[in-house]
Amino acid sequence: MLTNEQLNEYKEKGYLVLPELFSEQEMDELKQAANQIVEDFDPESTRSIFSTEDHDKTRNDYFLSSGDKVRCFFEEGAFDVDGHLAQDKSLSINKIGHALHRLHPDFERFSHSDKIQMVAKDLGLEKPQIHQSMYIFKQPKIGGVVRWHQDATYFLTDPISVITYWFAIEDATIENGCLQVQSSGPGMPLKEQFLRFPDDSTELKVLHDIPWPADDSAMPLEVRKGTLVVFNGLLPHYSAPNLSSKSRHAYTLHVTCGSTAYAKENWIQSPPSLL
Numbered sequence: 184m185l186t187n188e189q190l191n192e193y194k195e196k197g198y199l200v201l202p203e204l205f206s207e208q209e210m211d212e213l214k215q216a217a218n219q220i221v222e223d224f225d226p227e228s229t230r231s232i233f234s235t236e237d238h239d240k241t242r243n244d245y246f247l248s249s250g251d252k253v254r255c256f257f258e259e260g261a262f263d264v265d266g267h268l269a270q271d272k273s274l275s276i277n278k279i280g281h282a283l284h285r286l287h288p289d290f291e292r293f294s295h296s297d298k299i300q301m302v303a304k305d306l307g308l309e310k311p312q313i314h315q316s317m318y319i320f321k322q323p324k325i326g327g328v329v330r331w332h333q334d335a336t337y338f339l340t341d342p343i344s345v346i347t348y349w350f351a352i353e354d355a356t357i358e359n360g361c362l363q364v365q366s367s368g369p370g371m372p373l374k375e376q377f378l379r380f381p382d383d384s385t386e387l388k389v390l391h392d393i394p395w396p397a398d399d400s401a402m403p404l405e406v407r408k409g410t411l412v413v414f415n416g417l418l419p420h421y422s423a424p425n426l427s428s429k430s431r432h433a434y435t436l437h438v439t440c441g442s443t444a445y446a447k448e449n450w451i452q453s454p455p456s457l458l
């Protein structure tokens with residue numbers, strides 16, 4: 184499906200933009216499915232979790248045990264000083280994760296569809312395995328920043344193989360916090376590794392003490408709804424807060440090569456789903 188030109192571009196830059204590879208209707212179906220999950224979600228069910236004394240630990244547990252579940256996560260700025268939602272529930276969720284591709288029929292079907300398989304094959308991913316899926320809302324006004332990082336930090340294999348699929352469910356612009364990537368070269372050495380220990384403590388270990396690219400040197404990927412961006416696990420990327428009045432929904436998949444060794448310290452250890 185990908186041309187030699189596209190493959191060379193991916194090799195050179197570490198990412199590839201496939202404009203409007205999916206139809207508006209396909210994106211709308213995923214959006215509707217995500218909105219339904221939020222509709223069915225009772226914020227009170229997690230308020231108790233987040234209001235316990237050991238806030239950081241319970242928050243961490245809620246996250247770490249979500250690798251094989253479909254869970255809603257709030258935006259940092261979703262609550263007022265009294266701990267109540269400051270806006271409607273539908274505008275308060277940061278993301279849904281992390282096993283939509285296995286547990287939700289619409290996301291499962293889409294995540295295993297032909298175009299996605301073909302891209303993996305063309306990019307040379309043998310026995311591709313999906314480890315994680317996320318639906319990201321990047322809500323108007325409160326959609327938070329995602330700091331510079333490399334995705335191999337969270338999905339380390341030997342050799343490094345993770346590829347991220349980033350689907351624009353809505354138009355992404357600089358104003359609503361589009362993806363921004365390193366503008367030169369296909370990536371850099373893996374700077375950090377996220378480790379999960381048997382006692383469920385975690386550490387972000389620095390492997391290479393090198394600086395992230397400057398924010399103003401990044402390449403903003405302004406893309407239309409239906410566009411797929413694929414990028415390798417060593418490509419530094421970030422996204423600025425969404426201060427606009429438009430949301431910036433996206434769906435992501437993290438896929439590794441099944442013939443590499445998946446690190447036992449990676450935070451998600453539930454069985455991957457074959458692409």
Ligand code: FE2
Nearest residue numbers: 332333334420
């Ligand atoms: Fe990322």
